[in-house]
Amino acid sequence: xxxxxDVIIPVPLKKLFTYSVTASEADFLKVGMRVAVPxxxxxxxxxxxxxxxxxxxxxxxxxxIQQILDDSPIVNEKQLKLWQWISNYYMCTLGDAMRAxxxxxxxxxxxxxxxxxxxxxxxxxxxxxxEFLVYEALHHQSSLKIHxxxxxxxxxxxxxxIKRLIEKDAISVEEEVYEKYKxxxxxxxxxxxxxxxxxxxxxLLEDLNRAPKQHxxxxxxxxxxxxxxxxxxxxxxxxxxxxxxxxxxxxxxxGVLEExxxxxxxxxxxxxxxxxTKHLNEYQETALKEIKDSFTKHAVTLLHGVTSxxxxxxxxxxxxxxxxxxxxxxxxxxxxxxxxxxxxxxxNYFGEQVAVFHSKYSSHERVExxxxxLNHSVKAKIVLGARSSIFLPFDNLGLIVVDEEHEQSFKQFxxxxxxxxxxxxxxxxxxxxxxxxxxxxxxxxxxYFNAKQNKYGFVEITKRYNDVLMPDIELVxxxxxxxxxxxxxxxxxxxxxxxxxxxxxxxxxxxxxxxRGFSPIVECNTCGNSPQCPNCDxxxxxxxxxxxxRCHYCGYNSVMIKDCMAxxxxxxxxxxxxxxxIEEEVKLLFPDYKVARMDLDTTRGKYGYEKxxxxxxxxxxxxxxxxxxxxxxxxxxxxxxxxIMNADNMxxxxxxxxxxxxFQLMLQVSGRAGRTDERGKVLIQTYNPYHNILQQVSTNxxxxxxxxxxxxxxxxxxxPIYKQIKITLKHKDxxxxxxxxxxxxxxxxQFFKDHVLGPESPPISRIRNQFHKNxxxxxxxxxxxxxxxxxxxxxxxxxxxxxDFRSVKIILNVDNF
Ligand code: ADP
Ligand code: ZN
Ligand code: ZN
Numbered sequence: 051x052x053x054x055x056d057v058i059i060p061v062p063l064k065k066l067f068t069y070s071v072t073a074s075e076a077d078f079l080k081v082g083m084r085v086a087v088p089x090x091x092x093x094x095x096x097x098x099x100x101x102x103x104x105x106x107x108x109x110x111x112x113x114x115i116q117q118i119l120d121d122s123p124i125v126n127e128k129q130l131k132l133w134q135w136i137s138n139y140y141m142c143t144l145g146d147a148m149r150a151x152x153x154x155x156x157x158x159x160x161x162x163x164x165x166x167x168x169x170x171x172x173x174x175x176x177x178x179x180x181e182f183l184v185y186e187a188l189h190h191q192s193s194l195k196i197h198x199x200x201x202x203x204x205x206x207x208x209x210x211x212i213k214r215l216i217e218k219d220a221i222s223v224e225e226e227v228y229e230k231y232k233x234x235x236x237x238x239x240x241x242x243x244x245x246x247x248x249x250x251x252x253x254l255l256e257d258l259n260r261a262p263k264q265h266x267x268x269x270x271x272x273x274x275x276x277x278x279x280x281x282x283x284x285x286x287x288x289x290x291x292x293x294x295x296x297x298x299x300x301x302x303x304x305g306v307l308e309e310x311x312x313x314x315x316x317x318x319x320x321x322x323x324x325x326x327t328k329h330l331n332e333y334q335e336t337a338l339k340e341i342k343d344s345f346t347k348h349a350v351t352l353l354h355g356v357t358s359x360x361x362x363x364x365x366x367x368x369x370x371x372x373x374x375x376x377x378x379x380x381x382x383x384x385x386x387x388x389x390x391x392x393x394x395x396x397x398n399y400f401g402e403q404v405a406v407f408h409s410k411y412s413s414h415e416r417v418e419x420x421x422x423x424l425n426h427s428v429k430a431k432i433v434l435g436a437r438s439s440i441f442l443p444f445d446n447l448g449l450i451v452v453d454e455e456h457e458q459s460f461k462q463f464x465x466x467x468x469x470x471x472x473x474x475x476x477x478x479x480x481x482x483x484x485x486x487x488x489x490x491x492x493x494x495x496x497x498y499f500n501a502k503q504n505k506y507g508f509v510e511i512t513k514r515y516n517d518v519l520m521p522d523i524e525l526v527x528x529x530x531x532x533x534x535x536x537x538x539x540x541x542x543x544x545x546x547x548x549x550x551x552x553x554x555x556x557x558x559x560x561x562x563x564x565x566r567g568f569s570p571i572v573e574c575n576t577c578g579n580s581p582q583c584p585n586c587d588x589x590x591x592x593x594x595x596x597x598x599x600r601c602h603y604c605g606y607n608s609v610m611i612k613d614c615m616a617x618x619x620x621x622x623x624x625x626x627x628x629x630x631x632i633e634e635e636v637k638l639l640f641p642d643y644k645v646a647r648m649d650l651d652t653t654r655g656k657y658g659y660e661k662x663x664x665x666x667x668x669x670x671x672x673x674x675x676x677x678x679x680x681x682x683x684x685x686x687x688x689x690x691x692x693x694i695m696n697a698d699n700m701x702x703x704x705x706x707x708x709x710x711x712x713f714q715l716m717l718q719v720s721g722r723a724g725r726t727d728e729r730g731k732v733l734i735q736t737y738n739p740y741h742n743i744l745q746q747v748s749t750n751x752x753x754x755x756x757x758x759x760x761x762x763x764x765x766x767x768x769x770p771i772y773k774q775i776k777i778t779l780k781h782k783d784x785x786x787x788x789x790x791x792x793x794x795x796x797x798x799x800q801f802f803k804d805h806v807l808g809p810e811s812p813p814i815s816r817i818r819n820q821f822h823k824n825x826x827x828x829x830x831x832x833x834x835x836x837x838x839x840x841x842x843x844x845x846x847x848x849x850x851x852x853x854d855f856r857s858v859k860i861i862l863n864v865d866n867f
Contacts, residue, residue: 053104054112055079057087058133060157062148062466063124066100070112076102081335082123082130084156086116096157098125098148100297109629124156124424125443128481129519132170135477139490140840141775141862150467151441153416164194164212167187176218184218204780239279239298239307241271264301267291271307281312325398327366336358337511338367344507345485350476352497353489354752357721359747360515361489362392365451366399368487373403373431378423379485382475384457385409385436390660393434400432407442437462437471440478447482450475455488455497456714461865468863472497491721492714493705495763496770498756521723521730523748525739528696529578539541539635545693545733546639549673552731553643556664557690561636562719563629564700570609571702574598576619580702581611585597585766589702601704605810632673632695640673648676656746678715680722690730692723697736697744706768707867709743713755716747769867773829775842776866779809780820780859790858791823794849801841802827821860826866839864857865 056066069087079085079099087097093117106112122754133147139199149157166188177185180203187202199208215221234651245251258265262389270291274282288295301307330338337353344351355361369379383392385408396404405419422430424443433439439459451459452472459473472488479486488497488506501508514520526544528537536543552559572592573580582591583601589859590599592610600607615618633647648662659679665671666686674680700712716734722728736744746755763771779794781787791809799805808825842862849855 052106054106055085055099055104055115056101056103057085057115057859058089058100058144059089059095059097059144060147061089061095063145066144067097068107069097069115071102071115072524075115075118078705079118081127082125083295084119084124088113089115097128100144118756121415124420124443125151126424126443128445129441129443130618131481132440132474132478134484136467136469136474137314138836138839139477140467140469140864141842142468146466150438150462151471153420155417156420164188164196164199165192165222167219170219172218172220177220178214181215181218181220182216183301184208184211184576185397188221188281190781225255230777236312237284237309238312239284239287239302239309240282241268242305242308245306247576250409263291263293264306267293267301268306276515284309285425324401327370327399328363330359330363330367331515333511333513334364334515337509339370340366341487342508344509348485348505348507349479349484350500350505351509352493352501353487353509353511354493354498355489355491355511356514356520356750357491357718358514358518359491361491361511362395363455363515364511365453365487365489366396368434368449368451369400371801372448373400375448377446378430378444379430379432380439380442380444380447380450380475381434382452382460383434383436384449384454384459384497387678391663396432396434402429403431405430405433407433407439409436409438410841416574433575437469439506440471444478444482447484449477449484450479450485450486451483452488454490454582454778456490456492456494456709460701461867463863466861468866470865473865492717492752492783495710495756495759498752499760501772505508509526519729520723520750521732521735523720523732523750525744525748526733526735527715527737527739528735529576529737532575538639540632540695541639542733542735548691548731548733552691553640555690556688557728558669558671558686558688559691559693560689560719560722561632561673561675561693561695562631562677562680563675563695564677564715571699573623573698573702573737574614574617574619575621575623577614577617578698579614579616580698581615589704589708591704591777604807629677630673636673636675643672645671645673645675646671647678648674665824680719686722689722690724692719692729694719694732694734697741698738701738701741701743705867706763706766709762710755710759712753713743713747716744717750720747726756767828769865771831773831773835773864774866775827775829775838777842777865778812778859778861778863779823779825784820784821787821787823787858790849790855791825793852793855794845794860795825797845797848798825798827798842801845802829802838805829 051073053071053073054074055071056068062487067087067089069085079102081099081102083099086094087096087098089095095117095168097847099450115731129151133144133151136142136147137144156700157363164184166185169554174182174185184194184199196212199212203211209375212221243255255265255268258268267287271282271287274286274290282297284295287293288298298307317589335442337355341351341353353361353364369381381396393404393406405422407416407419419433420442421427421428423433426446435442452475455472462471463470476486490497493501497506500506524544526542528542529561531537531542538546549559571580571589581599583590583606585601585606590601590606590608592599598607599610611622614622629647629649633645636645646662646665648659657665662671662674666674666689667687694716697712697716700715701708703711705711714721720730720732723732734744738744742758743755746752746758747767763769768774777794779787779791781790788809795806795809805828806825810825812822812824827838827842829835832838846860
């Protein structure tokens, strides 16, 4: 009887590979275990067992596996089902899903190992000096790795030497599989057992009188263990006693101290007693009850609660319930909102049961969280994480919370799988028969639409906690201010007035400048108008090298205008302004106050972001200038004024969601103002104070925004009314990608008629020497998405059978927004 396994390997192959195993291996193996398998000529990959069966592959002869790497599965069946769903829905391979899902430490790497070629005796006289050194070393050691050879030759680039040795048949190369993950071990010391008797100890201390430092180490060891009653770390002993680790080492060598190691978790919680959760106010209480009601009918429920309404405390109550049922909780947040503020808040309630999963964590830390979830450890009852935490090995989820569900960063754009974590979480919840709550002060149109269609349940909180008033939002017409010469740089007189008053009262200020301010949009300095695409309702983008205005959605283009089409002014501006410039201007305007900047540049590194947040909390900063990073889930007591430097460059961004996003961003930033009893103030500077979105922001009118935007989505066939799949083609030869994209678009049009847009060159049409072309497919609601995908795959297959196109890379992005 022959046995086979189908294996997922972390490379984008359309089909699973089949390997042969022995009967006893087949008996031992379970789906979800890792195996090392040979692939291609000499490669070795880590694969996940997907299926164990007895059907030999017909197209090729199955190779043997190399090694079984686990004693029990590290991936469960629900996860494999989720990978399968992701691969179908987002049109990627299971290998893509596997690579996204597993911490990289789980994916074994091949490392080159050099061996002496024992099958041949070679004349050492033919070897050059450096070759000889390596060859000789191999007489003493059976194998060497690249870095050993670097050490022997004392240089970095040793590959040429190795290559020559291979050519001379002196050595051979082998790939060795090794496991990267090692739990962190902490070094401890204790007194050697031979000194456990009173007299022996007495004698030791007398002997050590002549070595006062060593004497001190022993006394410190006693005092630490007496107070902590816990094992003593070498590092603690060294700090407390003031003795160097060398002195401790000499005591170990003498046999006075004994060293030992304990495996510890990298992700640690160091708190005391848990706090009781808060009593909800009447609005929160009502919302909680409504959510529970809603869950009886709708597994997915949307909570629309204004900023600072206390949504988190409502989540906390739901989490408490689910924990009491013995089930797991996943709390999803956009990466950037994963701040210590929120982590601490949850840890205060739930203590060590909270595990955090974050892209800034090391692979080791991720492995620890993974194993805690896999082993149902109490340390991971609640996982607080960014989008990739949907991949953890849950098997008993009771609740998923998706906080700030409108956030774009839940979508992964590159590489595949190009998944949306909120939407995938809905599927995940369904697999576990768990409930899922989407929360936001400014829900995405698609979620609100789903709620209105009664596909999702819906609950609202319209009051801020503690009756804190919503901030007072004032629109400042900078067109008028420029005319009246009331602008200093980018600051209107109104903004300067409010800033001065706020600072005099000892309050803090946040100034918001959209990062996207740098996008090449043409804007009239006189009236603020930006040229629009006649077909798509988006701003046109300026292409300097062609001196053109172009639409990135339909390909419409015109020559660059000389005068404003609205007012005729010739003062056109195509430069944005960024946070750095604002920071400089603030320093000149308010030289006596401390100014800081928060953007991608200032928040690199694991704690970069936290440092700025803490400085603001502790009032070491008076004025913080920042990008959209400022909008996320932060709670600052003393910020009273928020200034939005320029609303127009957000509104004019060339994207069908620009208006929705602007509304969300501005309301979220405004939500940072005045979270205490003093009413906050928000100033929005704009050329267009009558823009509908700005009116809707200043009156906090979500419904009106929703209705108006949905109208546009109907008219222009955008999501959530239509579905979208974007196809990107890439090649280093422009002509090839051009003809390939024309061919592909034409073939797709035979299926989808005028629902196919493009091919179109994206704004940055050449990246890393590859030319890009985009094709967009719009899919009406009544069309079956799976049939559409089948058709795309069919067209794709005939595409790749054309010899000229085979080298063109195709990227599929489902729900590309
Ligand atoms: P949201 O997430 O809706 O913006 P939060 O949950 O952050 O709002 O709540 C805003 C503030 O009000 C927080 O400082 C929070 O601690 C406080 N708060 C909310 N609910 C309660 C409650 N029931 N009791 C005490 N404080 C609360
Ligand atoms: Zn104008
Ligand atoms: Zn257009």
